[in-house]
Amino acid sequence: MNKFNMADMLGHLGSLLASVMFVWAIIQQYFPYNVRNFFEKYSQRFLTLFYPYIQITFNEFTGERFKRSEAYSAIETYLGKTTSMQAKRLKADVIKNNTQPLSLSMDDHEEVADDFNGVKVYWSSGKNILKTQSFSFYPTTDEKRYYKLTFHKRHREMILGEYLQHVLKEGRDIKVKTRMRKLYTNNGSQWSHVVFEHPASFQTLAMDPVMKQEIIDDLTTFSNGEEFYNRIGRAWKRGYLLYGPPGTGKSTMIAAMANFLCYDIYDLELTAVKDNTELRRLLIETSSKSIIVIEDIDCSMDLTGQRKKEVKEEEEESDPKKPIKPPENEGKTSKVTLSGLLNFVDGLWSACGGDRLIVFTTNHVEKLDPALIRRGRMDKHIELSYCGFEAFKVLAKNYLCIQTHDLFERISELLGEVEMTPADVAENLMPKTSPPDTERCLKSLIGALEAAKAEAERKKLEEEEEKKKELLAVKAGEVKVVNMVENGEAKVANLVENGSNGSV
Numbered sequence: 001m002n003k004f005n006m007a008d009m010l011g012h013l014g015s016l017l018a019s020v021m022f023v024w025a026i027i028q029q030y031f032p033y034n035v036r037n038f039f040e041k042y043s044q045r046f047l048t049l050f051y052p053y054i055q056i057t058f059n060e061f062t063g064e065r066f067k068r069s070e071a072y073s074a075i076e077t078y079l080g081k082t083t084s085m086q087a088k089r090l091k092a093d094v095i096k097n098n099t100q101p102l103s104l105s106m107d108d109h110e111e112v113a114d115d116f117n118g119v120k121v122y123w124s125s126g127k128n129i130l131k132t133q134s135f136s137f138y139p140t141t142d143e144k145r146y147y148k149l150t151f152h153k154r155h156r157e158m159i160l161g162e163y164l165q166h167v168l169k170e171g172r173d174i175k176v177k178t179r180m181r182k183l184y185t186n187n188g189s190q191w192s193h194v195v196f197e198h199p200a201s202f203q204t205l206a207m208d209p210v211m212k213q214e215i216i217d218d219l220t221t222f223s224n225g226e227e228f229y230n231r232i233g234r235a236w237k238r239g240y241l242l243y244g245p246p247g248t249g250k251s252t253m254i255a256a257m258a259n260f261l262c263y264d265i266y267d268l269e270l271t272a273v274k275d276n277t278e279l280r281r282l283l284i285e286t287s288s289k290s291i292i293v294i295e296d297i298d299c300s301m302d303l304t305g306q307r308k309k310e311v312k313e314e315e316e317e318s319d320p321k322k323p324i325k326p327p328e329n330e331g332k333t334s335k336v337t338l339s340g341l342l343n344f345v346d347g348l349w350s351a352c353g354g355d356r357l358i359v360f361t362t363n364h365v366e367k368l369d370p371a372l373i374r375r376g377r378m379d380k381h382i383e384l385s386y387c388g389f390e391a392f393k394v395l396a397k398n399y400l401c402i403q404t405h406d407l408f409e410r411i412s413e414l415l416g417e418v419e420m421t422p423a424d425v426a427e428n429l430m431p432k433t434s435p436p437d438t439e440r441c442l443k444s445l446i447g448a449l450e451a452a453k454a455e456a457e458r459k460k461l462e463e464e465e466e467k468k469k470e471l472l473a474v475k476a477g478e479v480k481v482v483n484m485v486e487n488g489e490a491k492v493a494n495l496v497e498n499g500s501n502g503s504v
């Protein structure tokens with residue numbers, strides 16, 4: 001343990017301090033306030049001549065009475081993490097977090113040392129107890145906690161700049177990683193939240209490993225990219241469009257993203273938003289380090305590319321001020337427009353205060369208005385598709401704890417021929433007994449894949465039959481037309497011939 005040893009220094013200054021204290025006690029007792037103030041001021045100055053250390057105090061509460069100082073809170077977290085091995089007395093609190101069950105911090109009146117680039121600094125914690133002035137049946141004491149940083153004055157510049165920046169950043173980062181994350185949903189113009197505890201992760205997400213790594217790298221670059229985004233003059237945000245058939249893992253991927261980045265999720269229900277103003281307010285209320293999600297965007301709005309082709313509504317549709325229609329059964333009218341939504345994605349105020357991911361999901365990417373999903377708005381388009389063999393291997397590992405099996409070859413063959421969603425594959429792999437009967441689960445999957453294959457072949461045959469019939473019908477029609485034309489021509493020829501003979 002590396003403990004702050006003030007004793008040596010105080011030893012040298014001991015006698016000097018004792019006499020100062022004695023004089024101070026006499027002054028306190030017998031001299032008026034302004035004389036005391038004078039002595040206090042100059043005795044402090046006198047002491048600093050001999051005392052080569054600088055002290056900085058970080059109070060728990062500064063200006064606003066009920067608002068904890070951000071610096072104090074970051075230091076608390078930093079010291080809890082970096083010095084928890086040194087301090088003899090720690091405070092612990094339970095945090096509901098997947099990775100860490102307890103948050104530790106230094107107890108009151110503890111002292112620890114920290115090393116930064118070979119420079120030693122000392123942190124101590126303390127509290128002042130003030131008696132409340134107001135009358136109450138339950139008298140309370142006001143505890144004002146603080147951290148005190150002590151360092152040699154020759155390191156002043158480095159500590160005030162680099163070191164404190166490092167402490168605050170580290171503290172904030174640890175806090176983001178260990179905080180209880182939230183899942184927000186909007187009820188009209190109000191966000192309400194619950195604790196977000198989805199267990200999905202990129203390890204358990206079944207998809208092509210190359211694509212998965214690409215997404216992980218993209219997210220990492222984004223979340224560390226504050227400086228980069230500042231430098232290139234772009235708002236620190238990124239748009240993801242996840243598309244693919246139902247049950248291919250779009251929602252699961254959003255949960256995995258949130259867990260990976262330690263971000264909150266704002267699940268925006270667009271049909272419950274009254275108009276653009278309400279949409280803007282909701283966005284402004286979102287915090288940094290969050291993912292804003294609009295699920296099934298093709299269902300929440302009527303902005304599809306196909307509708308543009310409809311002649312009747314062409315003009316109306318090309319107007320970005322056209323309101324978004326909620327699904328018919330919704331019964332409410334949302335006046336959110338395409339331009340409102342585009343502003344939501346890349347308006348000036350969407351860049352306020354920190355990093356945000358915006359994620360849209362859809363089952364029908366072809367229906368979306370190209371303006372909405374162009375790069376810059378939706379930077380990354382990710383297709384989540386039917387289960388391939390690599391994705392299957394992840395599911396087999398998750399559900400049955402196996403990496404390989406004799407039946408894998410047959411499954412690989414079938415997955416190459418049949419389209420089955422990861423959700424359906426997962427359902428077949430779900431153990432029905434405990435401990436799981438691996439072979440039975442794999443055979444159940446093979447059965448389902450073979451049945452799906454037979455069904456697909458039957459459908460294909462049916463379609464071919466249908467096409468053949470249509471072709472025959474067309475050919476029969478053509479023959480009929482040819483016959484009719486030939487008959488008609490013969491009749492005309494007859495008429496012409498009869499006419500030239502003088503008989504009509």
Ligand SMILES: Nc1ncnc2c1ncn2[C@@H]1O[C@H](COP(=O)(O)OP(=O)(O)OP(=O)(O)O)[C@@H](O)[C@H]1O
Nearest residue numbers: 204205206207245246247248249250251252422423
């Ligand atoms: N790629 C995947 N990896 C792991 N599990 C998956 C994957 N895809 C689907 N699942 C499983 O299937 C279930 C449904 O998946 P999810 O809700 O993510 O699909 P979705 O693509 O969002 O569907 P929808 O388009 O209907 O919203 C999940 O509970 C998950 O367990």
Ligand SMILES: [Mg+2]
Nearest residue numbers: 250251252295
């Ligand atoms: Mg979904």
